[in-house]
Amino acid sequence: MDSLTIRRPDDWHLHLRDGEMLSLVAPESRDFARAIVMPNLVPPVVTGAEAAAYRERILAAGFAGPLMTLYLTETTDPADVVAAHASGLVTAVKLYPAGATTNSASGVRDMEAVRPVLVAMEEAGVPLCLHGEVTSPETDIFDREAVFLDRVLTPLRKAHPALKLTLEHVTTAEAVAWVRGNDNVGATITVQHLMKSRNDMLVGGMRPHLYCLPILKRAHHRDALREAATSGDPCFFLGTDSAPHPTHAKEAACCAAGCFTAPIALPCLAHVFEEEEALDRLEGFASLHGPAHYGLPANAETVTLRRTAPYAAPSRVARGGLSVELFDPGHPLHWSLR
Numbered sequence: 553m554d555s556l557t558i559r560r561p562d563d564w565h566l567h568l569r570d571g572e573m574l575s576l577v578a579p580e581s582r583d584f585a586r587a588i589v590m591p592n593l594v595p596p597v598v599t600g601a602e603a604a605a606y607r608e609r610i611l612a613a614g615f616a617g618p619l620m621t622l623y624l625t626e627t628t629d630p631a632d633v634v635a636a637h638a639s640g641l642v643t644a645v646k647l648y649p650a651g652a653t654t655n656s657a658s659g660v661r662d663m664e665a666v667r668p669v670l671v672a673m674e675e676a677g678v679p680l681c682l683h684g685e686v687t688s689p690e691t692d693i694f695d696r697e698a699v700f701l702d703r704v705l706t707p708l709r710k711a712h713p714a715l716k717l718t719l720e721h722v723t724t725a726e727a728v729a730w731v732r733g734n735d736n737v738g739a740t741i742t743v744q745h746l747m748k749s750r751n752d753m754l755v756g757g758m759r760p761h762l763y764c765l766p767i768l769k770r771a772h773h774r775d776a777l778r779e780a781a782t783s784g785d786p787c788f789f790l791g792t793d794s795a796p797h798p799t800h801a802k803e804a805a806c807c808a809a810g811c812f813t814a815p816i817a818l819p820c821l822a823h824v825f826e827e828e829e830a831l832d833r834l835e836g837f838a839s840l841h842g843p844a845h846y847g848l849p850a851n852a853e854t855v856t857l858r859r860t861a862p863y864a865a866p867s868r869v870a871r872g873g874l875s876v877e878l879f880d881p882g883h884p885l886h887w888s889l890r
């Protein structure tokens with residue numbers, strides 16, 4: 553197969569940031585028609601009014617398809633959430649356990665404190681996206697997702713069976729099994745978790761540009777994700793979690809978490825799906841399962857991926873004093889949209 557025409561993809565988990573960084577990275581998601589935009593700004597996007605203002609800044613920066621989210625806090629007003637969703641402004645609400653990841657300090661410490669919001673969301677049909685990791689200091693960082701499934705997600709599923717859940721950036725075989733074994737739940741998978749294991753990050757030296765949260769796991773987990781993504785199972789869809797940080801924040805003694813993948817996500821995915829002999833399932837994963845989960849139509853327009861001579865992925869984007877290193881796939885790419 554030398555070319556592949558698919559419905560235009562969407563990105564169901566994207567960080568566009570704000571200010572200078574937003575201007576730099578918004579055009580880099582040009583391959584995607586729409587994206588669920590994460591609300592973990594400083595300060596976070598908590599209210600409908602804040603989401604409306606952020607949406608305007610994103611459009612002005614050059615990304616045409618933002619689907620907005622609200623950052624769930626313990627003081628979030630249920631009525632504001634329901635109204636923002638009913639008006640079409642907001643697609644979903646995002647739950648960050650406090651302290652789990654970048655800019656999560658205003659997140660949730662006690663699930664009981666957000667119970668009234670969850671009840672209102674369940675009633676009104678507002679989806680909940682989750683960063684699925686516990687933050688208990690005694691829990692090993694490599695176990696934080698699996699422990700979250702038992703300690704938080706299973707009780708949440710029981711308490712709110714009609715609440716639509718998206719488990720973001722799944723990284724383990726346990727999460728894949730949990731998603732398959734429960735109703736009314738979808739899961740996003742990132743490019744880096746399909747391509748890399750923790751050995752890629754740690755053997756022979758620490759590679760800060762592969763450090764993201766949830767952290768890369770053992771190779772057998774990567775393989776479980778590859779199986780899930782290429783299986784055709786509509787529970788699983790693309791969320792790049794493209795998470796740019798300035799070069800100085802990544803190349804630091806205590807480096808920031810996040811991989812910047814948006815500009816090369818689709819050529820990387822085509823590479824993975826070809827390796828798995830599943831190119832015919834790329835459209836489902838990148839373009840069809842996500843909209844179906846969120847009750848939205850798939851994009852009408854198509855894009856064509858073409859096989860090219862092997863080329864090196866670009867290594868950074870930069871403007872003025874700001875630079876961001878791209879995720880390094882570790883080998884040349886040979887699919888292109890242009």
Ligand code: NCD
Nearest residue numbers: 567653654764765795809810
């Ligand atoms: C994300 C970020 O930098 O905002 N980082 C990451 O490693 N994935 C936050 C997140 O999605 O958890």
Ligand code: ZN
Nearest residue numbers: 653683720765
């Ligand atoms: Zn996250």
Ligand code: ZN
Nearest residue numbers: 567590793795
């Ligand atoms: Zn993210």
